[in-house]
Amino acid sequence: MDRYNLVSFLGIFVLAGLAWAVSADRRNVNWRVVGWGIGLQLLIALFIFVVPAGARVFLVVNDAVVKVLDSAGAGARFVFGRLALGPGQVGEHGEEPLGFILAFQAFPTIIFFSALLAILYYVGLMSIVIKAFARVFTRLMRVSGAESLATASNIFVGVEANLTIKPYLATLTASEMCTVLTAGMATVASNVLALYVLTLQKQFPTIAGHLISATLLSAPAALLMSKLLLPENGRPVTLGRHVEPYYERESSLFEAVINGANAGLRMIAGIVALLIAVLGLVALVNLVLAGIGDAVNPMLGTQGRWSLGGLFGYVFYPLTLVLGVPLADAGVISRIVGERLIVTEVAAYEDLAAALEGGLLQHPRSAVIATYALCGFAHVTSMAIFVGSVCALAPQCAKSIGPVAVRALVAATLACLMTACVAGTFFTEGSILLGGAR
Numbered sequence: 001m002d003r004y005n006l007v008s009f010l011g012i013f014v015l016a017g018l019a020w021a022v023s024a025d026r027r028n029v030n031w032r033v034v035g036w037g038i039g040l041q042l043l044i045a046l047f048i049f050v051v052p053a054g055a056r057v058f059l060v061v062n063d064a065v066v067k068v069l070d071s072a073g074a075g076a077r078f079v080f081g082r083l084a085l086g087p088g089q090v091g092e093h094g095e096e097p098l099g100f101i102l103a104f105q106a107f108p109t110i111i112f113f114s115a116l117l118a119i120l121y122y123v124g125l126m127s128i129v130i131k132a133f134a135r136v137f138t139r140l141m142r143v144s145g146a147e148s149l150a151t152a153s154n155i156f157v158g159v160e161a162n163l164t165i166k167p168y169l170a171t172l173t174a175s176e177m178c179t180v181l182t183a184g185m186a187t188v189a190s191n192v193l194a195l196y197v198l199t200l201q202k203q204f205p206t207i208a209g210h211l212i213s214a215t216l217l218s219a220p221a222a223l224l225m226s227k228l229l230l231p232e233n234g235r236p237v238t239l240g241r242h243v244e245p246y247y248e249r250e251s252s253l254f255e256a257v258i259n260g261a262n263a264g265l266r267m268i269a270g271i272v273a274l275l276i277a278v279l280g281l282v283a284l285v286n287l288v289l290a291g292i293g294d295a296v297n298p299m300l301g302t303q304g305r306w307s308l309g310g311l312f313g314y315v316f317y318p319l320t321l322v323l324g325v326p327l328a329d330a331g332v333i334s335r336i337v338g339e340r341l342i343v344t345e346v347a348a349y350e351d352l353a354a355a356l357e358g359g360l361l362q363h364p365r366s367a368v369i370a371t372y373a374l375c376g377f378a379h380v381t382s383m384a385i386f387v388g389s390v391c392a393l394a395p396q397c398a399k400s401i402g403p404v405a406v407r408a409l410v411a412a413t414l415a416c417l418m419t420a421c422v423a424g425t426f427f428t429e430g431s432i433l434l435g436g437a438r
Contacts, residue, residue: 008324008424037224049426062209113191118260145243158189185412312338
């Protein structure tokens, strides 16, 4: 273990301490959740990064995801032809790719994975896995069955996870609601995860395995951070109970495929709308900030173009150092991690891929830590989506959900950073899990 691994390990407790410092009720913290939250993350990471069998499982999962992604691209290549060919791919008739195009190569995979998840739900496999994770959280951490089930569901799906606890949403305490929202924003949906894989696969061949391990680590981290920021002071209805997921099963497998594909299409429309709107607004804000900077810099005797990314880079710079990112890369990584709060993780992963492509990172561990830190929906637009979902399913929650949602966003951000600390604790540059990241 070198000094950066030690910094990452200490960062786990620094982040937990920061969450405790801004807690709504520091005297009422459930330390069992904190202990098991950290313990489960360390056990998962130990198996993945240190145990030889775990590393082999990691690589098998990574290769399996890559092969499934190749299958997912078959439909896109049929519909879009040469536009759907990714870097390094060759068409059936020898066509050369035109480069990485997000809309034609990455977005179609969301439709495929949404349909695949719908099939897994229909045959009952997904429900079995989700219930298994939920039982672990309920038994070890002694949290309510509803929030355990929501957290477990969010490992695999996104905003749809709220449907699994629909009968209990109206009865959730403020702390439970914070956990449900935090789990949603600290994790990513499996269908969107494919998008990140395609974005970074060229520069980081083992990215799929790392993203899957990040989603597993983020679930206990979300529970931990949520219960630190907003401890339970009520009596949850499902405390200590194992809750069955609420699920409206389709009448046939074909109907499941259709509904899943349509859900993926709606998700693409939402992502596209958010990217166009948010990135456009960020560009406008950057234009204003640049004008202010041009006027102020001469008076202050400073240089450099002012931007929103640069501002968040300064805010997140200390936290980036806590993650165990080497000093030489801290500036680049802090800007990328910080901008996710506004421009979404999709744009942040694009910027990470550009930084890797441009050789802006000097240390391979920086890319790995950033990958884990960005693996979550912890941004303002996602907060609005999850709040809207809860209010649509349980309108009576609308009056009190606002302040809880803000705390949940902070908790989700810290959970993602803690996940990066855990990965940084065990990762070494000689690891076979690096897989060529540069």
